[in-house]
Amino acid sequence: MDAKSKKVYHHGNLREALIATGLQLIAAKGVRALTLREIGSLAGVSRTAAYRHFEDKSDLLAAISEAGFAQFADALDCATRSTTDAFGRLNAMALAYVQFATDHPAYIEVMFGPSNIAPAGGSGARAFEILVQTIREGQQTNELRAGDPVLLAQAVWAQVHGISMLRFGTDFVPFSSDVLRSGIVR
Amino acid sequence: MDAKSKKVYHHGNLREALIATGLQLIAAKGVRALTLREIGSLAGVSRTAAYRHFEDKSDLLAAISEAGFAQFADALDCATRSTTDAFGRLNAMALAYVQFATDHPAYIEVMFGPSNIAPAGGSGARAFEILVQTIREGQQTNELRAGDPVLLAQAVWAQVHGISMLRFGTDFVPFSSDVLRSGIVR
């Protein structure tokens, strides 16, 4: 998103344009209403042009998912820089997680949606690694309790993921950020 | 599922048959591949017969979701009866939750899937209430720490939900039941 973002596709970076257009469509009408044909039309190309950049529909979905995970990992990474104490970092990451889910429901829908969608390339693992590393550092400075950092990371991740999903996916569990105070801190 | 389950539809309880058939189809090929026409054929009726029992496709999905939540709430309810101490009950419920997600991925896919699906009738709320009540009782006998039982229920629910979803929805977070040991116990 520097200087080359104009109406230059049609003979330019169509692939990116299709991903972006698909995301808009999902945001507007949900994954269920996602249509390869409409994406083409909206992007100003033929309705079958997408097949020159993606194997099929689920391949496009996978690309959108991967783009989402990349942005997501960036957000978590950025959050860890906001402070230096371990608990502050974990808190910031948790908030960033929930925030991302709130701000980009369309991404979330694809990233964690129906299981037939490929579970992202490397960005998903990268996001998880950031959390593990933060916990590991917090243990070294004795701010966080001992234990397998991967297991602890799973616990926190699952908790925050659950909060993020339940918040908009269903409505019978009201949300409060007080929930975030859980037991991992020493 | 008593004595009336035979090949009696075609002029019988088609509605139930359609729900069951739809569930099978989802289990076999995922929600994305769910087709009203195929459901009809598989159930031995015309491909438009479903419209005599459901408004449209998402109405059928909503009915499947509700059926799933009813069964789900039953499973949680049953789990609370397995023991009398609060922690044991919570543990049993958590395991029942994860177990349900493992045993019935098709239900889960519809129940917590794409947001355009209606969030279930009363069974979802009933399931949550069972958890709140268990926590409340545990607090009265002083087995669980104090605090708003609804907030605590949210924390546990989110945790267990996260574990259940992450277990099969993505693969970058490996699972271990050790994760279940979290901070709500006094």
Add this chain to the structure above:
DNA sequence: ACCTGAACACCGTTCAAGT
């Protein structure tokens, strides 16, 4: 009251062409 068949406006995907 419940079910069917034909019909309409859509899809995903393929493939022979176009530039």
Add this chain to the structure above:
DNA sequence: ACCTGAACACCGTTCAAGT
């Protein structure tokens, strides 16, 4: 190398009929 147009086998949904 990248894009288009027509074509095929599907869908969801509607509606006039059938029983």
